[in-house]
Amino acid sequence: MRFHSPAIQYFHAVRRTGSIRAAARVLNVASSAVSRQILKLEQEVGSPLFERTPRGLTLTTVGEMLARHVMNVLQDLDRFRSDVASLSGAWHGTVSIACIESLTESVLPDLIASHRGRARRVNFSTEVKGSSDVLEALSRGEADIGIAMALRHPPDLRQVALKRFRLGAVVAREHPLARRKTVTLAQCLAFPAIHALPELSIYHLLQPLIAQLSETPEPAIQANSIDLMRELAARGVGVAFQTQLGIGRLSRDSQLVFLPLDNAGSPVWSDLGIYVRAERTLPAYTDSFLQELVRELGERERRENAAYPPIA
């Protein structure tokens, strides 16, 4: 099923690989063929699409516009294909997800497992990144669904849902704070703290609050892995900070305790956004998973906010 002109597909490959010869290898054709199609395209558009550098090719402004068009075309072709396939009962395809680390402990594996229980022939491709990288991967068409901290998102992305989770301190069961219901940041920082590095968005949530405190002790440990921070907290090394999403199972085993943060009487929210390319219609199997994802996150938001009601 290859109705679109080779120029379109070659251009797409060159954009992804950043090189004509690399694109030719991926496409299993000679590099000269790719080169010629690109030159033909540039002639038809009337303007260069790439800047030629000794190391490869970079998109020009017009090139980026064409890239957007080509992405729309190819993604919609995918959708068409899946529509035709599902007409004859074949419900299969690959859902590509880019998300931040908080989802990997419980939300995402639970959802994927249960979804595959029902739809065996839907495959998944997941990639864990920082929030801004998630959005970028989505913009570049490298993922279908993105889950990231809800920052300002570029206009070519659509925020499907926005869920708020309370940020809290995470400590081992034996920790002195563990018996409390909520904690303030100052109370936490009286103990050794495990802080996120700036590449994690938790850093940007907590930093302004920490800056307001009169006394800011040196962090005992800094890390860029939610997983590592959680395990450190479980071993009693110190107080870590994250949403309860990231410690679901361990919390159930009662090794870890989650204490929602109390910031001068109000909660500290961590906003999670679900994103999709705006100029796109998702294939049915992808949309189906997206709906479940939104529902599940909404359910977790409801449960957690019921378990930890707003501070009066």
Added chain:
Amino acid sequence: MRFHSPAIQYFHAVRRTGSIRAAARVLNVASSAVSRQILKLEQEVGSPLFERTPRGLTLTTVGEMLARHVMNVLQDLDRFRSDVASLSGAWHGTVSIACIESLTESVLPDLIASHRGRARRVNFSTEVKGSSDVLEALSRGEADIGIAMALRHPPDLRQVALKRFRLGAVVAREHPLARRKTVTLAQCLAFPAIHALPELSIYHLLQPLIAQLSETPEPAIQANSIDLMRELAARGVGVAFQTQLGIGRLSRDSQLVFLPLDNAGSPVWSDLGIYVRAERTLPAYTDSFLQELVRELGERERRENAAYPPIA
């Protein structure tokens, strides 16, 4: 600028014309070429796209799916072209509008005239239809922007805005009712009435209300032209019904009087919707006009509802 394979464009032409030979005439190619491209497409998709009848070709289910894809591709290509053109300062293109008759008296001509005053090279193509035909033309890709009574719209259309206007009686200045501020339907029907035929949506707004009345006299005149109905009312033939949108200028000249309907103490609303194909990104020049249209209709809605405040 013809990057897309001939198969795509030929298919599009065949879908529009409903015939291979007619498509060939439009495309300035031999019918055999078109026939072969369609056959090739069907072979690649693995399923027939058209049903062959002695009179021409009709889309199959798969064909409609492909038509949707092809429409997305070609409309997005248009947008890409306009994006590239506007990069070099050339802001031109054609805005295609399908709308109901109420807009033709004042709203649309005013807007188009003022828009062309600022952007001389943006052309317009307008087509007046019934509400459901407007939506259908939009779905088929025959128009960019649709304005219609806000009925249930198909899922492939997006309602950009929804504005409510009061339905009222329209009478000549000398009419006995002309001195009133508002009128009830019963009061109107005491006089000869000019009714809309079922093909106009006003019919479907008024019919349920008329059915509730104990006494329903025969309509003096039935018509399917807003324009004609207005002119008849101006000549004192009877009472016509419409929103004030349709009688803007004549009302200013005081030949006609608009009397908002009072239905048991509450207004009778006529909802106007502005629609766009959902799976589509509009070219910049089209979007610009759309914004103005929404703003202008919002402004009229505000002004009219201020002039005729809700019945206490």
Added chain:
DNA sequence: ATAGCTGTTGCCGAAACGGCAGCAACATGT
């Protein structure tokens, strides 16, 4: 200088495309 990478360009065979004329199937009008 050598080796490795980049994109581009002649040359040539292969594949795709399009035009012409003719086919069968069906509808319409005399």
Added chain:
DNA sequence: ACATGTTGCTGCCGTTTCGGCAACAGCTAT
């Protein structure tokens, strides 16, 4: 009933486009 107009489809054949091979110039790193 017959002629004439459709419709889409199919050999045949020339033209255009595409792709592979090999060679080239430009640049980088060793």
